[in-house]
Every structure is written in C-alpha cells, then in structure tokens.
Amino acid sequence: MKAISVLGSTGSIGTQTLQIAKEFPNQFKVVALTAGKNLDLLIKQIHHHRPEVVALANENDLPELKERLNQLKSREKDFSNFNPHLFAGSEGLNIAASWNTADLVVTGIVGCAGLLPTLSAIQAGKDIALANKETLIAAGPVVLPELKLSGSRLLPADSEHSAIFQCLQGTPWPENARLSTGIPTPGLKNILLTASGGAFRDWSAQDLKNATVKDATSHPNWSMGKKITVDSATLMNKGLEVIEAHYLFGLDYEHIEIVIHPQSIIHSMIELADSSVLAQMGWPDMKLPILFAMSWPKRIETPWKKLNLSQVRKLTFLEPNTKKYPCMELAYSAGKTGGTMPAVLNAANEEAVGLFLEEKIHFVNIPKVIEKACEKHKQDLKSDPKLNDVIEVDKWARKEVRSEVQKHSHQMLIAT
Ligand code: NAD
Ligand code: MG
Numbered sequence: 001m002k003a004i005s006v007l008g009s010t011g012s013i014g015t016q017t018l019q020i021a022k023e024f025p026n027q028f029k030v031v032a033l034t035a036g037k038n039l040d041l042l043i044k045q046i047h048h049h050r051p052e053v054v055a056l057a058n059e060n061d062l063p064e065l066k067e068r069l070n071q072l073k074s075r076e077k078d079f080s081n082f083n084p085h086l087f088a089g090s091e092g093l094n095i096a097a098s099w100n101t102a103d104l105v106v107t108g109i110v111g112c113a114g115l116l117p118t119l120s121a122i123q124a125g126k127d128i129a130l131a132n133k134e135t136l137i138a139a140g141p142v143v144l145p146e147l148k149l150s151g152s153r154l155l156p157a158d159s160e161h162s163a164i165f166q167c168l169q170g171t172p173w174p175e176n177a178r179l180s181t182g183i184p185t186p187g188l189k190n191i192l193l194t195a196s197g198g199a200f201r202d203w204s205a206q207d208l209k210n211a212t213v214k215d216a217t218s219h220p221n222w223s224m225g226k227k228i229t230v231d232s233a234t235l236m237n238k239g240l241e242v243i244e245a246h247y248l249f250g251l252d253y254e255h256i257e258i259v260i261h262p263q264s265i266i267h268s269m270i271e272l273a274d275s276s277v278l279a280q281m282g283w284p285d286m287k288l289p290i291l292f293a294m295s296w297p298k299r300i301e302t303p304w305k306k307l308n309l310s311q312v313r314k315l316t317f318l319e320p321n322t323k324k325y326p327c328m329e330l331a332y333s334a335g336k337t338g339g340t341m342p343a344v345l346n347a348a349n350e351e352a353v354g355l356f357l358e359e360k361i362h363f364v365n366i367p368k369v370i371e372k373a374c375e376k377h378k379q380d381l382k383s384d385p386k387l388n389d390v391i392e393v394d395k396w397a398r399k400e401v402r403s404e405v406q407k408h409s410h411q412m413l414i415a416t
C-alpha cells in the first residue's frame with residue numbers, strides 16, 4: 001500500500017489521481033490533500049479519503065474550511081473523531097507536501113506555484129509523480145541536485161514523458177538508466193515527443209487572427225485545466241515539454257524532436273543506439289500515465305478500455321509548423337540558453353496566458369510578449385541559478401509582461 005499526497009487535488013490531475021486511489025483502495029491510501037479555491041469539491045474529497053492533513057493555498061479560506069468540517073462532524077457520527085491537521089498559505093502547502101507518512105507526492109498544482117511545495121517534498125525524500133512541469137522547467141538546475149541529495153525519484157506523470165519512461169523500462173540497462181534523473185541514459189539517442197496539434201491544428205495562420213478564449217480552451221483530444229489547454233493551442237506546452245524532457249532524461253536539445261500526431265494514440269517515442277524506435281500507445285486518457293507514476297515499478301491490472309487499433313484505423317504524423325506556432329522555437333532557444341532563461345520563458349508564458357484568459361491580449365500576441373521578456377533577460381542571465389535567482393526572475397518576468405501589455409493595451413488586443 002502506497003501513501004499518497006495530492007497537491008492541487010481539485011484540478012484535472014488531482015481529481016484523476018483521486019479517482020485512481022478510489023478505484024484501487026488496496027494499492028493507494030491518500031494521506032494529504034492541498035487545494036486552491038474549490039472548497040465544495042475539497043470537502044467531498046476529504047469526506048471520501050479521510051486524509052491526515054489538508055492545506056489550502058489561501059489563508060483567508062481556512063475559517064470556512066474549518067466551519068465546513070465542523071458541519072460534517074456534527075452531521076455524520078462516523079466523523080465525530082475525525083480531526084485532520086489543517087494548514088494554509090505557502091508554509092502550509094510545504095508542510096502537506098512533506099507530510100511524514102507519505103511515500104509519493106503527486107504534483108497537480110498548476111504553474112510555478114508548485115515549485116516550493118515540490119522542493120519541500122523532494123527535500124523530505126518523497127518520490128514525486130511529476131505533473132507540474134512548470135516546476136522543473138523553471139528550476140531544473142535547482143531541482144536536479146536536490147534529487148541527488150535526498151535520493152527522491154522524479155516519476156513523470158505527463159503523458160509524453162511517461163511514454164518515454166515506459167519505453168525505457170524495456171531497455172536492459174542498469175537500474176539508474178530506467179529512472180529519470182537528468183543523467184543521460186546510455187543508448188538513448190533521440191526522443192520523439194508527439195503533439196496533438198492543439199485546438200487550432202486545422203486552422204490556417206490567417207484564421208488564428210479570429211481565435212477567441214472559447215476556441216483556445218477547447219482541446220480536440222484531452223480534457224485538462226485551462227492553462228495547459230491554452231498552452232496546447234499555442235504549442236508552448238510542447239515547447240515546455242522539450243525542456244522537461246531535457247531535464248528528465250538528460251538529452252541535448254538537438255536530440256529532442258517534436259512530431260505532430262493528431263490522433264494522440266502514440267504518446268511519444270524513443271530512438272535507441274541501434275536505430276530501433278519504441279513507442280507507447282493508449283487512448284488519450286491521463287489516468288494511465290498518472291497510474292504508472294503512482295504504481296512504478298509495478299504495473300497494476302485495470303479494467304480500463306482496451307486500445308482498439310482497428311477502431312483508430314490510422315495513425316498519422318506531420319512536421320510541426322514553427323511559423324504558425326512560434327512558441328516551440330522560443331522554448332528550444334530558452335532551453336539551449338539554460339540558466340534562468342527557462343524560468344523567464346515559463347513565467348512570461350504563465351502571465352501571458354493569464355492575460356489572454358482575462359481578454360487583455362490577443363492569442364497571437366502571446367508569443368510576442370514572451371519573446372520580448374526573454375530578449376530583455378539576456379543581459380541579466382544567471383547560468384548557474386540558485387532558488388532565489390529563480391524566484392526573482394519569475395517575479396521580474398511576470399511584472400515585465402504585465403507592464404508591456406498595459407503600455408500597449410490597445411495593440412495587444414489586435415492580431416497583427
Ligand atoms: P487545473 O487548473 O485543473 O488544477 C490546478 C490545481 O492547482 C487546482 O487544484 C488548484 O486549486 C491548484 N492551484 C492553482 N493555483 C494554486 C496556487 N497558487 N497554489 C496552490 N494551489 C494552486 O490544472 P491541471 O490541468 O490539473 O494541471 C496541473 C499541472 O499538471 C500543470 O502543471 C499541467 O501542466 C500539468 N499537466 C496536466 C495535464 C492534464 O491533463 N490536466 C497533463 C499533463 C500535465
Ligand atoms: Mg503532456
């Protein structure tokens with residue numbers, strides 16, 4: 001039985017993790033939950049999983065959570081002696097993330113907000129099921145040495161990286177080669193990251209000028225949180241995943257390729273030294289990669305829908321269109337520059353996507369403001385950043401993007 005902490009339990013990754021825990025009660029026990037604002041859902045999750053500890057992102061929401069728990073205790077006899085530890089704020093999230101009885105922490109917080117709790121979990125020696133890619137992208141040079149120090153293991157829950165990780169299980173190399181540690185894996189030559197192409201896959205570059213928030217938040221194949229759905233529409237998600245793959249599997253950027261695969265059946269591939277290519281397949285359902293990160297090194301038998309290739313009929317592949325989607329090249333460039341640049345790319349992207357969702361900038365201007373922030377950061381780049389450097393450039397990039405958008409507020413709403 002593995003004891004699990006779920007960070008961001010009310011989100012898309014968090015709720016799917018809890019569905020898995022519910023479906024396999026003999027394998028997983030939930031000991032810690034953290035959430036942002038959705039108290040209605042959180043209280044239902046507490047009711048089902050009875051965690052030892054719960055933490056909220058915002059201190060102001062704590063009195064309401066206490067009140068609701070008291071109501072539950074007075075309403076249901078079974079809960080009268082149920083007294084989970086309750087915390088809030090940044091320190092509260094860190095406490096829940098490093099909770100002593102947990103074996104594995106699933107990081108389902110969105111954005112760089114996941115960085116400090118993830119680091120706390122690593123420093124406490126917990127294994128990490130990594131969904132929150134922004135943490136590794138912004139702070140790879142800080143996270144990797146911490147893993148080495150604590151011995152905690154980074155198990156990818158992102159579907160592409162899980163696919164690569166699953167393919168690597170079949171290679172007859174030493175134990176450490178099958179774990180993602182940022183150390184180059186012997187014999188692994190290239191990574192082929194597949195991308196669905198996002199919401200605008202079948203739109204022309206000209207049509208993108210009419211893209212709305214509603215269009216960008218509807219994904220053709222995957223059901224996910226809003227931020228990552230917009231990242232998929234700009235293809236920044238794939239760019240971020242290139243950097244994530246670099247830190248996880250230790251390959252240089254020249255050896256990480258993107259291939260558009262509209263059916264999202266092959267979740268990524270690896271090419272080995274002898275030119276053999278291995279692929280992992282499945283329906284586009286995040287439960288499988290999350291389960292593998294939770295159950296590794298075991299595989300758990302599931303009754304889930306069997307992949308039926310005659311129903312899929314065809315698997316197709318296309319080269320990515322970097323002109324229509326400049327975010328991919330911005331990410332490659334930030335990754336190759338390294339140091340604090342990926343943190344700036346990530347923060348500028350989070351801010352730009354937030355502003356797009358607030359309808360303050362047009363979809364096609366997202367890459368433009370990110371590029372500007374990255375360009376400006378070149379003069380202040382730190383090549384071997386510490387945690388404080390990452391936190392500082394993250395703040396700087398957000399402010400930079402906000403002020404740029406404010407300065408040119410009219411142009412920002414127009415697609416040029
Ligand atoms: P989501 O928006 O659905 O959920 C985010 C969760 O984080 C919620 O529980 C929310 O309450 C919490 N949260 C938000 N801001 C917070 C803050 N400042 N402090 C603490 N908690 C906060 O997001 P999601 O789609 O589940 O994505 C979560 C992470 O997983 C992202 O990093 C994303 O890139 C990654 N990911 C998601 C998917 C997917 O299918 N959804 C796939 C691959 C990777
Ligand atoms: Mg992914």
